[in-house]
Amino acid sequence: MSWALPLPVAVPLIAAALLVATGGLLPRRVLKAIAIGAAATATAFALVILAASERHDLLHWFGGWHPHHGIALGISFTVDPLGAGMVALSSGLVLLVLVYSWTFMRRQSQTYDVLILTFGAAMAGFALTGDIFNMFVWFELMGVSAYALAGFMVEELGPLQGAINFAVTNTVGAYLTLMGIALLYARTGALNLAQIGRTLEHRPADRLVIVAFALVVTGLMVRAAIVPFHFWLADAHAASPAPVCALLSGAMVELGIFFIARVYWTVFAAPLHVHEAGVRDVLVALGVATALVGAAMCLLQRHVKRLLAYSTISQAGIMLSGVALLDPRSLAGVANLVLAHGLLKGGLFLICGVLLVELHHIDELRLHGAGRRLPWIGVLWLAGTIGLVGVPPVGVFLAHQFLNADAREHGFAWLAAIGAVASGVCAGAMLRAGARIFLGWGSDEDELLTPEPDEDAPEHDVRGRLMGIVAGVAIVLGLAASLAPGLEARTELAAARFADTSAYRAVVLHGAAQGDAAAHLPHSLLSVDTAPALYGLAALAIAAATAAFGLWHRRLPGGLRRAGARVLWPPVTVMRDAHSGIVGDYLLWLSAGAVAVGAVWALTL
Amino acid sequence: MTLLAYGVAVWVFAIGIYGAIVSRNLIHLALCLTVTQSSTYILLLTVGYRHGAGAPIFEDVKLGTAAVDPVVQSLTLTDVVVSVTVIALILALALDVHRQSGSVDPDEISTLNG
Amino acid sequence: MSSRQRLRAWIAAPVLGLLAAILGWGLSGAPGFGHFHGAYGDLLSATAVPQRHSTNVVTAIVFDYRGFDTMGEEFILFASVVGVVLLLRDMREPSGDRDDPVASDAIRLFGVLMVGVVLVVGLWLAAFGLVTPGGGFQGGVIVAGAIVLVFLAAGYRPWRAFGRQSLLDPFEGVGAASYVALGLAALIAGAPFLHNLMGLGTSGTLASGGSMTLLNWAVAVEVAAANLVLYTEFLESYLVPHLDER
Numbered sequence: 034m035s036w037a038l039p040l041p042v043a044v045p046l047i048a049a050a051l052l053v054a055t056g057g058l059l060p061r062r063v064l065k066a067i068a069i070g071a072a073a074t075a076t077a078f079a080l081v082i083l084a085a086s087e088r089h090d091l092l093h094w095f096g097g098w099h100p101h102h103g104i105a106l107g108i109s110f111t112v113d114p115l116g117a118g119m120v121a122l123s124s125g126l127v128l129l130v131l132v133y134s135w136t137f138m139r140r141q142s143q144t145y146d147v148l149i150l151t152f153g154a155a156m157a158g159f160a161l162t163g164d165i166f167n168m169f170v171w172f173e174l175m176g177v178s179a180y181a182l183a184g185f186m187v188e189e190l191g192p193l194q195g196a197i198n199f200a201v202t203n204t205v206g207a208y209l210t211l212m213g214i215a216l217l218y219a220r221t222g223a224l225n226l227a228q229i230g231r232t233l234e235h236r237p238a239d240r241l242v243i244v245a246f247a248l249v250v251t252g253l254m255v256r257a258a259i260v261p262f263h264f265w266l267a268d269a270h271a272a273s274p275a276p277v278c279a280l281l282s283g284a285m286v287e288l289g290i291f292f293i294a295r296v297y298w299t300v301f302a303a304p305l306h307v308h309e310a311g312v313r314d315v316l317v318a319l320g321v322a323t324a325l326v327g328a329a330m331c332l333l334q335r336h337v338k339r340l341l342a343y344s345t346i347s348q349a350g351i352m353l354s355g356v357a358l359l360d361p362r363s364l365a366g367v368a369n370l371v372l373a374h375g376l377l378k379g380g381l382f383l384i385c386g387v388l389l390v391e392l393h394h395i396d397e398l399r400l401h402g403a404g405r406r407l408p409w410i411g412v413l414w415l416a417g418t419i420g421l422v423g424v425p426p427v428g429v430f431l432a433h434q435f436l437n438a439d440a441r442e443h444g445f446a447w448l449a450a451i452g453a454v455a456s457g458v459c460a461g462a463m464l465r466a467g468a469r470i471f472l473g474w475g476s477d478e479d480e481l482l483t484p485e486p487d488e489d490a491p492e493h494d495v496r497g498r499l500m501g502i503v504a505g506v507a508i509v510l511g512l513a514a515s516l517a518p519g520l521e522a523r524t525e526l527a528a529a530r531f532a533d534t535s536a537y538r539a540v541v542l543h544g545a546a547q548g549d550a551a552a553h554l555p556h557s558l559l560s561v562d563t564a565p566a567l568y569g570l571a572a573l574a575i576a577a578a579t580a581a582f583g584l585w586h587r588r589l590p591g592g593l594r595r596a597g598a599r600v601l602w603p604p605v606t607v608m609r610d611a612h613s614g615i616v617g618d619y620l621l622w623l624s625a626g627a628v629a630v631g632a633v634w635a636l637t638l
Numbered sequence: 639m640t641l642l643a644y645g646v647a648v649w650v651f652a653i654g655i656y657g658a659i660v661s662r663n664l665i666h667l668a669l670c671l672t673v674t675q676s677s678t679y680i681l682l683l684t685v686g687y688r689h690g691a692g693a694p695i696f697e698d699v700k701l702g703t704a705a706v707d708p709v710v711q712s713l714t715l716t717d718v719v720v721s722v723t724v725i726a727l728i729l730a731l732a733l734d735v736h737r738q739s740g741s742v743d744p745d746e747i748s749t750l751n752g
Numbered sequence: 753m754s755s756r757q758r759l760r761a762w763i764a765a766p767v768l769g770l771l772a773a774i775l776g777w778g779l780s781g782a783p784g785f786g787h788f789h790g791a792y793g794d795l796l797s798a799t800a801v802p803q804r805h806s807t808n809v810v811t812a813i814v815f816d817y818r819g820f821d822t823m824g825e826e827f828i829l830f831a832s833v834v835g836v837v838l839l840l841r842d843m844r845e846p847s848g849d850r851d852d853p854v855a856s857d858a859i860r861l862f863g864v865l866m867v868g869v870v871l872v873v874g875l876w877l878a879a880f881g882l883v884t885p886g887g888g889f890q891g892g893v894i895v896a897g898a899i900v901l902v903f904l905a906a907g908y909r910p911w912r913a914f915g916r917q918s919l920l921d922p923f924e925g926v927g928a929a930s931y932v933a934l935g936l937a938a939l940i941a942g943a944p945f946l947h948n949l950m951g952l953g954t955s956g957t958l959a960s961g962g963s964m965t966l967l968n969w970a971v972a973v974e975v976a977a978a979n980l981v982l983y984t985e986f987l988e989s990y991l992v993p994h995l996d997e998r
Contacts, residue, residue: 039935039945046827047932053834054925057918095820097947104791108820144838151831158824166713170824173720177828180727181835187842190738194747197664197731204671204724205655211678211717212651212775218710219685219782222790244778614748616667617760620659624767631774643785644776652772659764660757686793689786694797694809697883701801705809707793708800712813715889716825723832726982730839733989737843745757 034085038093038110041075041082041120041157045127049150056143065135068146072128072153079124079157083117087523089547090530090540091117103542105225111163111541114527115368119160119291122375123284126507127153129379130276133503136495137276137386145185152178152280159288163541165214165249165300166224168292169207172256175285176203183273191486195272198616202265202623206255209627213248216241217300226299227541230534238304243638246301247631250293257289258346259353260323261626264612264619267330270342274491275386278338279507282345283379287371290352294364297356298532309359311637315630316357317445323350324455329608331459332579335397335482337466338385341378344421344459348374351452355436358443365528366435369515373429376511377420381463383504384414387497388470389490396487397466402473410501411471417508418463422456422576424569429456431515434565435525449568457572461579468584475584483609526550643684650677664732664742668725675721679714686710805952806882806964814887815964815971819946823931826971830928833978836985837917843989863905870898878972879958888968892975899976900983908992915984920977927974934963934970 048071052064085091091112094100098107131149138145155174162168180203184196218224220241221232233242251262258266266286270278297305297312305312327347334340348370355367387410389395392403404411420428433456437449468474514520530536530550539545586594611618654674661667686707692699694708736742783789796817797809806812814822878891903911914920938947950962958965 036939036942036944039939043932043936043939043945046823047929047936049827050830050925050927050929050932052925053830054922054929056921056925094944095946096816097944098817101795104795106792106795107817141838141841144834147834148831148838151827151834154827155824164821166716166818167821167824170716170720170821170828173724174824174828174831177723177727177832177835180724180731181831181838184727184731184734184835184839187734187839188738190735190747193731193735193738197728197735197744200724200728200731201658201667201671204728205658205674208651208674208678212681215678215681215685215710216778216782218682218713218790219779219788222707222788222792224709224792239781241778241781244774244781247774248778613756615756616744617659617661617757620655621760621764621767624655624659624764624771628767628770628774632770635774635777640785644779644782648772648775648779651775652768655771656764656768659768660761662757684785685782686788686790687786688788693885694793695807695884696797696801696809697807702798705797707788707790708797708809708813709790709793709818711810712818712821715810715814715887716821719825719889720828723829727832727835727839730836730985730989733843733986734839745754 034082035091035093037078037082038091038112038161039095040078041124042154042161044074044078045071045150045154049147049154052143052147052150061142064143065146068150069128069131071150072124072131075153075157076121076124076128079117079121082112083114083121086112086114086117087527088549090537092540099544100542103228103231105223105228105542108167109163109225109541110161111227111537112161113530114523115291115531116160118368118372118527119288120157122372123156123160123288124153126280126283126375126379129383129503129507130279133276133383133386133500136497136499137390137490137492138274139492139495145182148178148182149280152182156284156288160291163226164224165217165226165229165296169211169214172210173207176207179277179281179285182277183269185274185277186272186491189486192272194614195268198265198614198619199269199272201616202262202619203255205620205623206252206262209248209255210252213245213252216245216248225541226296227538230300230303231538231542233300234303236304237307238301238638240635242301242304243634244631246305247627247634249296251627251630253289253293253296254319255623257286257293257353258349259319260326260350261622263323263327263346264622266346267339267342267612268614270338271336271485275338275382275389278342278385279379279382282342282382283375286345286349287352287375290349290356290367291371293353294356294367294531297359298534299537302534305638308638311634313357313359315633317354317448320350320354320357321448321451323347323353324451325350326608328455328458329605330612331462332583333481333483333605333609334462335479336485336487337388337395337397338382339485340397340462340466341381341385344463345378347455347459351436351455354448358439358445360439360443361528361532362525363436363439364531365524366432366439368524368528369435369520370429370432373420373432373511373514376507376514377417377428380504380507380511381414381417383500383507384410384417386490387500387504389488390492390495390497390500393489394487396485397469398477398479398482399487400470401477402470404470405473407471411467413501413505413508414463414467414471416512418460418467420508420512421463422460422569422572424573425566427512427515429515430565430569431521433568437564437568453568453572454575457575458579460572460576462583464576464580465583468580476587481586644681647677647681647684650674650680662743662745664735664744665729667744668728668732671728672721672725675717678717682710682714682717804964805954808882808884808886811881811887811968812964815967816948819967822967822971823935823946826928826931826974829975829978830924833924833981836982840985840989844985845988845992860905863901867898867901867905870901871895874898878968881968882964883957888971889975892972893979895972895976896979896983899980903987915980915987917981917984920981920984923973923977924981927970927977930970931967931974934966
């Protein structure tokens with residue numbers, strides 16, 4: 034089965050190249066068929082690889098260069114179920130987006146499809162690779178494709194600004210990671226993750242390893258939109274066409290989190306083991322800050338895509354906190370969260386595209402009541418939002434079960450409360466927007482929300498029916514994800530294998546034989562008590578309260594409102610002001626954040 | 639010598655990012671990013687250097703002669719290509735911004751905030 | 753300078769200073785300059801010639817040992833060029849009838865001579881990349897440069913014979929696709945992706961390295977075409993609209 038590993042990368046790339054080579058000659062339908070065919074093939078192989086990887090890790094050495102006495106000569110794809118799952122998710126989202134764009138993006142569809150295909154191939158390569166420089170190459174291909182797609186709507190200044198902010202901040206983040214890679218190479222002379230890990234294993238982390246860790250992780254955190262590296266994401270989402278946003282929020286950000294976990298477990302876990310608490314504390318702190326800032330900013334948006342973008346930032350914070358617990362069980366939780374969130378958030382962005390095409394606005398207040406003639410879309414929006422709250426048994430529920438159980442074990446039980454508040458507030462903002470748009474509740478004026486430039490669809494005279502169906506598929510899959518049979522045990526086993534560094538090394542460097550992992554499925558290790566249901570209901574209550582506040586806060590007594598404004602308005606204004614849209618500010622935050630992370634770890638590790 | 643070699647890489651990295659932060663012109667900003675990227679080339683090539691060793695080309699040279707590390711050179715080659723492409727995109731965006739607003743000052747084009 | 757910009761400059765200086773300090777501190781743990789011990793590089797230097805019949809170890813790494821990285825890198829260039837075409841699509845004014853004749857005879861003569869020379873240098877660099885310094889990337893960029901010289905030496909209309917997307921896109925696409933196709937061909941033959949399927953040839957000659965030579969040329973074609981598309985885009989978006997003003 035390892036022969037199939039290059040295919041999720043190679044098939045979209047060759048299709049993209051052929052589209053460019055033949056672009057002027059073939060009719061649009063044929064070009065579209067090639068694109069969708071390539072994406073479907075990639076997804077099919079990704080699912081096959083996922084199934085095969087559940088039994089044992091898959092390995093593919095490019096060029097046939099096997100390691101020579103434990104020194105890797107070439108580049109490997111090293112695939113375990115979590116990596117394969119990421120590829121399946123990203124390839125699946127790419128397929129949905131390409132089908133969706135049959136209606137949504139008629140003009141420029143060939144260039145657009147080419148970039149979506151290269152983006153998809155890069156995401157697959159990023160998730161599958163076992164070589165740190167190869168990761169960097171796919172990281173940059175993801176970036177380049179995304180920057181171009183973000184600047185798609187060149188007729189407006191807002192999208193251009195968003196694309197520039199996206200490109201410049203992520204480029205600097207990539208440079209930080211590259212400096213980290215150079216440091217690791219200087220010490221170990223290796224680029225293969227397993228080999229670097231083995232070389233660093235025996236000595237505790239010294240200054241070089243600590244700084245390399247800080248650099249690599251910071252660059253990845255920029256891509257994962259962790260505070261204070263997150264400013265670019267809302268701008269990029271406001272700029273990009275809705276289906277591109279689905280890919281950015283649904284897969285790209287999550288891949289950043291994924292590789293932080295990958296690089297930690299394969300390379301840095303052993304040298305940093307003694308000071309694990311230092312790593313954990315910093316990453317948890319950043320995750321919590323991200324979750325809360327994301328939620329707060331989410332509440333203040335009336336541009337629906339920016340609202341969803343800030344909710345992604347908030348969820349990314351929760352994912353990072355999960356990874357930061359440095360434990361396989363929380364990793365399983367993050368994996369489930371990525372899966373459910375990717376599909377649900379992707380679906381919600383696809384709904385935004387439907388709103389643009391049918392109603393020609395994306396501003397919540399301008400859309401007031403306009404969605405009443407799209408009741409099924411409203412139902413989907415509600416379903417997606419509920420899925421993201423964590424109500425049992427659908428959507429992100431399973432993820433939070435894992436995360437909260439693990440947090441309790443490590444003495445971070447309060448993380449569950451943060452998660453409930455963050456998810457609840459974001460869901461509340463989404464419910465508020467949904468109620469305004471689809472039910473016409475609340476008023477069509479709200480001075481609390483930040484005015485942003487509105488948007489219009491790239492195509493007029495199209496009907497959103499196909500788009501609505503694709504969005505529905507995404508949301509239904511996202512809701513159903515946590516209901517897949519045995520998912521709980523399988524992700525737990527997959528996470529345990531992900532964290533098993535020595536087994537990974539043995540397989541990669543020495544070709545060690547592996548038993549059938551699927552034969553050792555753990556029994557359900559999650560306690561069947563009331564805590565998960567309590568969590569879900571608490572988050573739902575917070576969401577409902579937030580939505581109600583958002584819709585009807587003018588009806589609160591004047592004294593209460595004035596007192597609340599006096600307390601809350603100054604910090605909110607400061608926070609808003611920081612999100613200035615100016616790229617120089619963003620880079621300054623990036624540098625300051627890198628310094629803070631590096632300095633804290635230099636002193637504590 | 640070590641101090642000089644690594645110090646140059648660090649200095650160029652920092653000054654490039656500083657230039658990007660305080661830049662008032664998008665073209666200048668793109669070039670500052672190029673400068674920062676150059677520091678990664680400097681660091682990579684510096685890391686791989688060996689005293690008294692020749693280039694990793696063995697056309698007229700006996701096999702086994704000391705050579706500098708060839709891997710970092712291939713990494714730098716990849717790095718150069720990556721940097722060209724990203725800067726080309728940013729410059730294209732800058733051209734578009736200029737056409738839309740008449741300005742290339744990042745502080746002046748800000749319509750997305752909060 | 754607005755107060756915000758001033759504040760930013762004042763804060764940025766110490767912040768970047770600290771970043772530099774942290775980087776420097778980390779680097780102080782690195783091996784001293786000139787004392788690198790990497791086993792990976794040494795192993796490749798020792799084995800590239802006997803195993804790959806390529807005397808340029810760097811090219812052997814780029815097109816064989818780490819050929820998969822090169823595929824990704826080639827597609828980064830590809831995607832970026834497609835992106836630039838997308839971004840500049842409203843600004844372009846290709847006008848085949850507009851002319852911009854070069855006034856000076858000396859420039860025209862010199863330019864026309866140099867086009868040939870530079871083209872040969874580029875092709876030579878690409879062809880001998882497996883033997884001496886050079887390779888597909890380097891050669892491709894120089895070939896693109898030779899063709900831009902046509903614009904500089906002879907004016908806009910002769911340039912348009914080459915600088916057209918309808919001509920360049922097929923080369924770019926075929927160059928990129930053939931790299932992947934060579935990899936897939938190995939896969940279909942039951943070997944790992946990008947495995948060398950052809951004979952290795954004699955090191956030190958043009959016919960060395962097996963499939964590396966094919967990959968080398970695929971990259972050269974793609975890079976030359978991609979660079980030319982880039983030049984075309986920027987020329988037509990920025991220069992051509994102002995040609996009449998001269």
